[in-house]
Amino acid sequence: MSTSALTASQSEVFLPYMRDVGRCERSLQELNLMWRIIEASAKMNCPQEARAILPTMAATRSSFAQLEKELVHSLVQQKISHVLTEIGTTAQYVIDIVVRNLFERTADVGFLATDRELCSFVAGLHEERGRIHHRLCEYRNKYTVYDEIILLDTEGHVLAQIDPSSPLEHSTDPLLRQTLASDQYVETFRASDLRPHKRQALIYSRRMHHPDTGAVVGVLCLCFNFEEEMAGIFESHGDPAHRTNLLLLDDSHRVIASADPEWMPVGVRVPVNLDQSPRLFMHAGREYLVRTFSSAGYQGYPGPTGWLGQAMIPLDVAFSSQSRDLVSGLDPDLLAGLLSHADRFCPPLHDIVVAARHIQRIVWNGQVMTAGQHGDMQKLKTVLEQISETGNRSNELFEHSIHDLYQTVLGSSLLDAEFTAHLLVDLLDRNLYERSDDCRWWALSPELRQALAEGPPDAAERMRSVLDTIHALYTVYTSLFVYDAEGRILAATSEAGQAFVGQSLDARDLAAVLALNSPQHYHVSPFENTPWYGGQPSYVYHAAIRHPDDEDRVVGGIGIVFDSTPELHNMLLSGLGGREHMQALFVNRQGRVLASTSTAHPVGSVLALPGSQTALANGSSQARVCTHLEEYAIEACSVSKGYREFKTQDGYRDDVIAVVYRHFGPVRGARTAQRSQDFYIEHDTATDSGLEFATFFCDGSLMALPAECVQEAVSFSEVRTTSMGVRSGQIGILGLRESQSPQGKASYIWVFDLGQLLHGQRAERTPNSQVMILRHGGQALGLLVDELHAVTPFEASALEPSPLALQSQSMLTRQVIKANQGKLLIQAVDVDRLFQWLIDGIEPPRFSLADALAAQAPQEEALALVA
Template identity: 30%
Template sequence: MSYYKGFEVDDRLYGVIRHMNGVEKYRDDLHKQQVAWDYLSVLGQLAKLDTELSQTRKEFTQLTGTLLNQLGLELLNKSVRQYAFKAQVAINIMIRNLFERTADIGFIATDDDVCAYLKQLESDPDSEVLNEKRQYLLDRFEQYVAKYSVYHNIILLDTQGNVVLQLDQHNPVTQSKDPLIMESLHTENAYVENFRYSDLLPNEQNSLIYSYRVVSPEDGHALGVICLCFKFKNECDGIFAGLLSDDQLAIVTLLNKEGKVIASSSDKVALNARFKPELSQDYSVVNYEGVEYFCCTRQTDGFQGYHGSGWLGFVMVPLRKIFGQQSNVAIDLPAALLDSVMQGALFNAEIKNIPVSASQIQRELNRLVWNGNVQQATDKSSSDAVVSKVLLSEIKHTGVLTKHIFENSIADIQKTVIASVLQGSMNMAALAIDIMDRNLYERANDCRWWALTTTFRSLMSKQALQTQDVGEIQSVLHYINSLYTVYGNIIVFDTQGRVIAVSNPQEQSLQGQVLTEPWVRKALALRSAQDYVVSDFVTTPLYNALPSYIYAAAIHAIEDEKVLGGIGIVFDAAPQFLAMLQDVLPHGKLDREQEVQLDYSFAVYTDADKSVIASTHKRFSAGDLLDISDDFFALTHGQSMCKVVTFHHKNYAVGCSKSAGYREYKGTADHYQQEVFAFVLIYLGEETQAVQQPASLKPVYVQHSMHNSIYNLQLATFYVGNNWLALSANQVASAIQVDTHLPISGGEQDIVAGYLMYRGNSLALVHTSMLLGGAKPVNQKITEVVVVKIDSEYIGLVVDALGEMMDVAMEQIRPVGTEISAYNQIVKSLVLSSSQNPQEPMLQIIDVEQLSYCLQETAEA
């Protein structure tokens, strides 16, 4: 722990708490209250008023420290969650994207046309056939980039580094000495990845290039090297824009493993700037170019074993501004729901205890003022009576101000915590839908590109396929599926929908069967290599009678574009969607409260009809209905929202985001449009029944119509259940606090709750509720007792709360009716009120003689 301006705070706050204006404001306000209590304590002693404030002041100081510490921690945690999430998403999304590229290079390096062109170049570089193949291959490269729009160039080299073909005719390179050429020719890995300057792209400072050797299918000797040039800056800009759409302060960067900036969302942080990332801490403070930044660094979680080149997500926010941001999430919960959430797993024990401690301090202050007023009312001879009365009024006023500050600060903590979790749920939902869109973008690309495979097109142009032809098609499908493992099966079929070959050896029985699902007919009707179709997300025999998407494209003849059949790729939906949803839920090192939250939190994909596509919750399977608020399904494309809802008797922070597509996939020009929603539900606790606060515990003010009456009766009031009761002030000794469950003796009719010592004598504590005609309380925790003087003896009345001291005119007092006195024998009179609200309780005055009589009768019985 560290000290900050006289208060003990968590070490994590050291260095940042001075920038938390909200904490500073409450610290100043509470310090003023501390000074006020010290001042009032001294005045109380001078006025000989028996109002000892030392314990209250001590508890006040302790609570102030706890409150400021928790407020600071929650502001810090909110910022860490927000910006660590952005850092994590930045690197994870990039790594997911690059994982797909490692499969692309492996497949295109074995492309028939690429191999044929390099073989022709090797055997007869000056032939006319080579020129024809060259143009055909350029067309193929253009079609490839039209589908996989994440690439801006494809470069083909011979084994000596000579550029023999490239898509970008404006790239001024004809020969390269880049070491990646030799590495690609000799590596034992499935791909080569390089991010640095390369003479292959001399106009770029750094280039991300995936390369691999092209070998002869006959004898396996190397023919050359093919390079896929990734749109690195373009992809970074897209990721950064999505992360910063609602944030004008943050700067998102990617660092290489040496800490050098390789991509930045702002020109305030230059490329190649160096940082020392702190992976062991959840945040760090860095001084860069004379500005202090709050920084979060995260390394990739990896994707299917791929971790890239050790890059890091690094987010920077100006420290002096970070804690002054207004939340974009509005918190306006009904009181009952807020109380229910407060009791749940979202808030730690320290935060939950703050309102309890504040309430305890307020009760102590109320008792202190109450007893002071009783003392002042019964000690008429005191020359300090006027001073005492003024002082008590000031203590009460200061207590109200203190209560107000506590309530506001507690509310701010609650709002900070809830807003943070709500924002997190919405961010996670947006990430979940983004991951889905990006993943399915690749599926739309795959089916269209594989439909252009020369082996398929040439063999399917034959009048009749031989067994050897089918085997060759199947061999290509097996190879594709070994690289792209997200598919349950890849199927090639003819113009009748009859299955020619499959990639999955366990699905060989499909060969020869005719496919009748609607997507087959639609695929065979496609006339462009850019077009594709997607099945509805429904159960299909092609996926073990489970629901999935099947992406399909037509296979066209090379010469005349005649439709020869089609290819359908069966997405392995169940594990893939589950993995996407699991990836967005929080994980890693969690405290106990977070673990409870995570145990009951879950994520879901649905369609526009609320039908579940996938879920991490075992209760919701594909095809089930997610019966949640219609508000979420009114979102527009790419829009997100969050709110607290009660769902299946549990409270959740629910974030929802609607699909916006990725690049051209589901874009405005794409004929394929399906509304998909991602939900993330963060568990906040069990639904609890709203506890109706007794009217007696609400502040009640009786409006007297006394005009110029003389006030000659002073009443000390208190509450028992829904009853508002009073005793004449001179009949009350004091109010005392009892902090325990007292031992209960006797049976159900025993009116005595227990005993304690008071002024050297045993004091019986009486269940006041039973004197009022109620039943004996069960397991009542006694905290407040009003000590009544009856002659020379004392009796303790167990009450729920203390009320006001009131001066009442005699003409306002009326005897009770017989209907009340029949069951409530200790109340003999009422105080009239001018209020027209029948729900407000009447002030009932207890008759001490009748109280004594009832207790004596009970004792004798």
């Protein structure tokens, strides 16, 4: 859900309800004020001494003020987007599931209204009411979504029904006349005398014809158990914290089903958000965030006219949930790599990171610029100390705020993927539930039972006629076939099915069908390559056909071949809802792919999932950040749990896992960013002694250079890369302004890759890459490093020779700085040797302290040598 249209004034409306963002804003304002005070103090107390740093301070203050606004605004936007995504996914789910479910009802009523036995009864050809009642109950036992089935004549007299709690004799409902006048089904949702104890009833009706003359003789009504079905949807997918209410609305925007009817009762009119805007809506004196969705329809069925799925969450509780910390537990390389693609999955986050990096560089440059200027300049010294302290606080706050923003963005993406996976397995279970119903009901067909039991000469033709009628109404199958007790196929539908006639059923499936205990049981072949589906994998649903006079005697069976390739693929596409950045799959517990929208994972291949996901409990979901197909991705899994009695009480088990991927960009190389707080250097600000060093990261290690030889740092984007260099590590040139150049005029310097000088391998260029401009002995050069860190003074006693420096007198890092009481070792670059090598063209060795420690001794032994 995009919130890019949210204005600054709109953000202020939401801000009081986001306590964490409010705290961040106050901290940013305090730091902004501190930068103003420091700048004003320098101007008033030591204008001459501070004239060199005043422009940097002004730039810092201006950039900080702009970043403060952008960061707070982005935090507000992303939190709103997170909530809207969460409630929007469930609202879309409500209407999509309802429409898919009701589509099946339109087929059911069309089939049952042509049932010859029922039509004969309604036509008055026999009066065996008990047998008809039993047949209707058998149907209800298979299709448990109905709570009433009614047969009426053309005058509205009730001939049969199955709900004993609501006895009927006659109906005057106008739907009867409408149905008698139509050759299609009629869908009715309102109060009806056919369901007198209900406020509203969802009824599917169709006229019935005389089995011999074709005259219209009555009406069949299938009454959908609407309240029970909606309660199940709300219970399964509603908000467990009860902050959000899920609703189903009619075309006048009145509630027809509510997850919490005491909060929003049926019949009340509510505001809707059809344009998906992030604005607030008032209802009953309370402000809400609202998401509203209509249905795109399913296989040509649009659903009841004007029905909408909606979710509403009050503003005062919308942002109060305790979200999981999704960032701190991630592998640092994975976290940094994913963040490097922020421009793709969250442009505002990328802009904030770039702005924060710019300010951090300004502060770092200010600290470098003033290094070594203490002396007797007491007034300036105080200002410099405040710059250093405030700069460190600013960096820490930036990292914390960006962490929160990152957390919100990731949380929204993870939640969206997890809900999508959950929706997909639910769609699958609900669809396949209908298949289990179909095969069992069709196995009860009197025509099929009689033809198999008696075997008249035209038995095959009669059975095919019945199967053709069924198949015309149920298009999700490629073929339907009937076989005898020996497994020999006698009749089949479709051109492909005709080739089955005369063939025999697999012994495994036949044995399973013959062993079915009752008409309530069924058998499903495993999802594997089958000749009944052209040698491709699919499910084939089977039910036993029993002798018309002996329920215990199985005379054959019916097989219905699910058209799995398009049907499963369409389920995946429907669940993704047009989100092209996502891919989805159905797999089994072993990772075998049943259906896929990804060309990298075709049907039949095996998807490697971690054991924690293949072992998830039924109905459980999980989402994580990972790498997939050499890209950073979110991976969400959800395991099927069944629907109603399907896979829960009927003895059938076939766990399917829906897997959803969202990719963000190619995997980066080694560590692409460092967390400065993980390398915090303790420093006593009360002391004015010590040697100042500029610290930075290179190839995952914290390193240092004397601050006096560092002029400033610039973004790597300012370097002009070139292949003209002849020296090792020479990667490009950097243009210097007059103020930067040792000669006092515009010039160019060579830029070298420190990582390549140390190890012989070029460092990966990332958005964090910085170039430090070094000056030494009248010469200048640029040095590419991974990231800037800090400018800190160290006592001379903290510097000690590297314990391994004697092994190579030409090492670049001959000393280490023992920081934090020796707990943190910082490699100090030898500036003299660095310039000697680069000026004289001496090839540096591929060796460093990190290499030596790894190759020669465990870390604790090396630390002991240093000590």
